[in-house]
Amino acid sequence: MGIFNSHEKKVLVELRKKSEDISNEISKEINEFFDDLKSDYDESKVVINEFSSFIDELENKLSPEEIKKLHSFSTRLAKVKRCAKKGVEAMRELARDQKKATRETIREYEEYLYV
Numbered sequence: 054m055g056i057f058n059s060h061e062k063k064v065l066v067e068l069r070k071k072s073e074d075i076s077n078e079i080s081k082e083i084n085e086f087f088d089d090l091k092s093d094y095d096e097s098k099v100v101i102n103e104f105s106s107f108i109d110e111l112e113n114k115l116s117p118e119e120i121k122k123l124h125s126f127s128t129r130l131a132k133v134k135r136c137a138k139k140g141v142e143a144m145r146e147l148a149r150d151q152k153k154a155t156r157e158t159i160r161e162y163e164e165y166l167y168v
Contacts, residue, residue: 062166069162076155083151087144094141101127101134 108123115123 065162065166069159069166072162073155073159076151076158080148080151080155083144083148087141087148090144091141094137098134098138101131104130 104127108120108127111123112120
């Protein structure tokens with residue numbers, strides 16, 4: 054005789070399926086957000102380099118005070134770029150962790166059901 058009667062096993066199988074479906078849906082959404090974020094980041098990451106080149110071109114035409122302001126702005130833009138890169142990396146880690154948690158949960162259900 055097994056640990057579970059047929060009704061209990063049926064409930065656990067349904068719970069496993071529901072949990073797997075929810076986890077897969079969350080993984081799908083995370084991956085979509087990650088793809089969107091990475092795509093946007095990849096499109097705009099060259100802006101800082103272009104802006105730096107533009108500053109170099111303008112330096113001869115601006116006063117020292119204006120150059121200082123421009124370099125300050127460029128530094129702040131570089132910080133924004135670092136934040137965006139960290140966001141992309143965090144989303145990648147979140148996607149990886151969610152996949153890992155889904156696999157682990159499914160494995161635990163299977164171990165529990167088929168002991």
